[in-house]
Amino acid sequence: MYILGIETSCDETSVAIIENNRVLVNLVSSQMFHKLYGGVVPELSSRAHLEQLFPLIRESLKTAGLQIEDIDIIAATAGPGLIGALMVGYNSGKTIAHSLGKQFFPVNHIEGHMFSGFIGRENISYPVLNLTVSGGHTILSVLNSPTSINILGSTLDDAAGEAFDKVAKLTGMGYPGGPAIQNYASKGNEGKISFPVASLKSKYDFSFSGLKTAVLRYIQANYKNGELPGEDEKSDIALAFQNSAINSLINPVKFALKNHKFRSLSLNGGVAANKKLRESFKNIAEKNSLELLIPDFEYCGDNAAMIAIRAKLLNDSGVKINYLKYEPFPSFRSEFLENNM
Numbered sequence: 536m537y538i539l540g541i542e543t544s545c546d547e548t549s550v551a552i553i554e555n556n557r558v559l560v561n562l563v564s565s566q567m568f569h570k571l572y573g574g575v576v577p578e579l580s581s582r583a584h585l586e587q588l589f590p591l592i593r594e595s596l597k598t599a600g601l602q603i604e605d606i607d608i609i610a611a612t613a614g615p616g617l618i619g620a621l622m623v624g625y626n627s628g629k630t631i632a633h634s635l636g637k638q639f640f641p642v643n644h645i646e647g648h649m650f651s652g653f654i655g656r657e658n659i660s661y662p663v664l665n666l667t668v669s670g671g672h673t674i675l676s677v678l679n680s681p682t683s684i685n686i687l688g689s690t691l692d693d694a695a696g697e698a699f700d701k702v703a704k705l706t707g708m709g710y711p712g713g714p715a716i717q718n719y720a721s722k723g724n725e726g727k728i729s730f731p732v733a734s735l736k737s738k739y740d741f742s743f744s745g746l747k748t749a750v751l752r753y754i755q756a757n758y759k760n761g762e763l764p765g766e767d768e769k770s771d772i773a774l775a776f777q778n779s780a781i782n783s784l785i786n787p788v789k790f791a792l793k794n795h796k797f798r799s800l801s802l803n804g805g806v807a808a809n810k811k812l813r814e815s816f817k818n819i820a821e822k823n824s825l826e827l828l829i830p831d832f833e834y835c836g837d838n839a840a841m842i843a844i845r846a847k848l849l850n851d852s853g854v855k856i857n858y859l860k861y862e863p864f865p866s867f868r869s870e871f872l873e874n875n876m
């Protein structure tokens with residue numbers, strides 16, 4: 536069974552082909568020009584997806600040694616994301632599938648992240664305690680099966696990746712913030728600076744606005760007239776921020792482990808590329824005898840392999856979607872949510 540996945544929800548155009556659980560090819564073209572504008576410009580993003588998508592589809596088929604006729608299922612991200620960007624990949628995938636009489640699966644981008652640790656794996660032990668941390672979402676969930684998800688908590692303000700990006704911007708560390716902060720933090724001195732860890736009434740939720748404000752106040756108190764910290768100071772600030780952000784992410788996970796029984800622990804989304812966060816999850820999984828599901832680095836950020844895998848899981852579960860009546864959507868929602876925890 537060959538599945539071709541398409542991802543165009545934000546600023547990465549990606550096409551992947553999987554054969555069962557195995558990724559044959561996963562191509563990602565990142566729209567780096569948004570850097571010039573300090574954020575993603577929706578109209579420019581849609582145009583760039585249009586230019587990139589078909590060359591990537593052709594290249595992925597060539598790399599996999601396949602013809603489009605060999606593909607069994609085409610899957611494309613339906614949402615959440617920038618609606619114009621989603622339309623490009625979604626309508627292209629749907630049209631190709633429909634014209635060739637293939638099956639088409641609309642895929643939820645967040646569910647793609649949630650199940651991205653399943654890439655290359657045969658048997659998963661459910662229930663899975665799952666943390667999805669990206670630039671737009673921070674969601675703690677329980678995966679009971681491919682078609683049953685409980686949301687335990689989410690961020691009350693900024694998403695984790697957004698906090699990394701904003702802090703990197705206000706301290707002059709560069710963009711995207713996650714890798715920049717990780718890099719500076721690796722050279723920082725432990726304990727020189729410390730920032731608060733969010734303590735919330737709702738123990739499964741997250742908050743990063745207090746931490747972001749603490750970094751801003753620190754900069755305002757120590758650097759005048761728009762001056763920015765030097766390289767050594769940036770490293771200490773990055774380490775202190777990263778430590779607090781990771782603790783804010785891990786505390787709800789530990790709380791969930793105390794209160795419910797799980798068999799696996801998973802971490803995914805762009806921020807899951809953070810080495811310290813991955814290490815922390817590895818330690819928690821070992822301590823609690825849980826199977827650990829963290830995707831390889833290339834499947835943490837936005838990618839089409841996770842879209843194809845999600846379609847495979849849905850297809851294996853017998854899910855049928857009337858895609859001709861299905862429309863792309865901008866905000867998070869899911870057909871597979873349960874609320875019985």
Ligand code: KG4
Binds near residue numbers: 545671695696713714
């Ligand atoms: O999942 P993703 O590629 O896109 C969204 O769907 O949002 O996540 C992008 C986010 C960005 O905020 C980026 O700064 C963050 O992931 N990120 C990281 C690291 N690499 C990427 N955050 C922390 N540490 C990293 N190494």
Ligand code: ZN
Binds near residue numbers: 644805837
């Ligand atoms: Zn994403």
